[in-house]
Amino acid sequence: MNITKEQVLEALKNVEDPDLKKDLVTLGMIKDLEVAGKDISFTVVLTTPACPMKELIHKNCVNAILKYISEEANVNVKMTSDVSSSKGSGPMLPNVKNIIGIASGKGGVGKSTVASNLALALVKLGASVGLVDADIYGPSQTIMFDVMNERPMMREVDGKNKIIPVESYGVKLLSIGFFADTSQAIVWRGPMASKAMVQMFSDADWGELDYMIIDLPPGTGDIHLTLVGAVPLTGVVIVSTPQFVALADAKKGVGMFQLPAINVPVLGIVENMSYFSPPDQPDNKYYIFGQDGAKNLAADLGVPLLGEIPLVQSICEAGDAGRPAVLQEHTPQAIAYMEMASKVAQQVSIQNAKVPLAQVADVKW
Numbered sequence: 001m002n003i004t005k006e007q008v009l010e011a012l013k014n015v016e017d018p019d020l021k022k023d024l025v026t027l028g029m030i031k032d033l034e035v036a037g038k039d040i041s042f043t044v045v046l047t048t049p050a051c052p053m054k055e056l057i058h059k060n061c062v063n064a065i066l067k068y069i070s071e072e073a074n075v076n077v078k079m080t081s082d083v084s085s086s087k088g089s090g091p092m093l094p095n096v097k098n099i100i101g102i103a104s105g106k107g108g109v110g111k112s113t114v115a116s117n118l119a120l121a122l123v124k125l126g127a128s129v130g131l132v133d134a135d136i137y138g139p140s141q142t143i144m145f146d147v148m149n150e151r152p153m154m155r156e157v158d159g160k161n162k163i164i165p166v167e168s169y170g171v172k173l174l175s176i177g178f179f180a181d182t183s184q185a186i187v188w189r190g191p192m193a194s195k196a197m198v199q200m201f202s203d204a205d206w207g208e209l210d211y212m213i214i215d216l217p218p219g220t221g222d223i224h225l226t227l228v229g230a231v232p233l234t235g236v237v238i239v240s241t242p243q244f245v246a247l248a249d250a251k252k253g254v255g256m257f258q259l260p261a262i263n264v265p266v267l268g269i270v271e272n273m274s275y276f277s278p279p280d281q282p283d284n285k286y287y288i289f290g291q292d293g294a295k296n297l298a299a300d301l302g303v304p305l306l307g308e309i310p311l312v313q314s315i316c317e318a319g320d321a322g323r324p325a326v327l328q329e330h331t332p333q334a335i336a337y338m339e340m341a342s343k344v345a346q347q348v349s350i351q352n353a354k355v356p357l358a359q360v361a362d363v364k365w
Helices: 005-012 054-068 111-124 190-202 222-230 244-257 293-301 313-321 332-354
Strands: 030-036 039-046 074-081 099-103 129-133 153-157 160-164 166-168 171-175 211-215 235-240 266-271 305-308
Touching: 005 030, 005 039, 005 054, 039 054, 054 074, 099 111, 099 222, 099 244, 111 129, 111 171, 111 211, 111 235, 111 313, 111 332, 129 190, 190 222, 235 244, 235 293, 235 332, 244 266, 244 293, 266 293, 266 332, 293 305, 305 332
Parallel strands: 039 074, 099 211, 099 235, 129 171, 129 211, 235 266, 266 305
Antiparallel strands: 030 039, 153 160, 166 171
């Protein structure tokens, strides 16, 4: 029996991407197909290196060939990725595929910690990532990445001087903390703070990025409105803790991004400080601040629950030491952050399949 490429493609039409709900051939994810006798090789190009369904897709591809063509076929499937893009980054960020805002309804819920660990987790999964610390009045990412004493350099790009983001653990980073005295409070009116944030986009040479993470200030205000009117957000992630008061403010945060004039997709909710497990009893979970708060809120709002991050002292210590907790290999907190990052990347791919062109919001008020 002579196996043809056409037969292989027909067989692979029976393999569906679990997230995008279409077969791999229709999605254009099959590349470099080669057939030599009973030897079949091809590459599956996923929409994110963080795809949580990678092993399932690989298994289904092999099974499809064995079932629909020949049980004697030798199948070699290479799994790679090309991050899908919202294609709407515009002239300000032309080489950034996806822009993700990390927001919270109130302060103190660990939003910046989630943002730093998300950025680094995506790097560990193989993506190129930038992080903008847009929490103008309370910048903290320079501490979390141990770059407080660094100062961004400048270089000329197309005749203009551009800021070069500082790189730490593979994450490209810009923060107002690089340009302000750490001992001084930043006392700026809204327009000045908003202008400073925009300059971290317009006056920087970010290069090519799969994901840009924006660590937003808590609440809903000038910075948020300026952001959605300046760059096309692929979506936002809302961070909350399980308490009722935090969830009530998180709901307001979701509501702001869902306003018709803003209309930014909410990728999901992350519940931080979800539960406590004693070091000597890692299988025991104590829900100090309540149980299933964010899970129930996500269900009510019709958005995914992206992660439940445990309350662990070492997360705080890691942030203070400038070494994000996701670097603590095989710990419950590192595993939780990696799973969260995979789910965020998954939702980005789903969103890009539904709405391939993100837009800036027409915010006049």
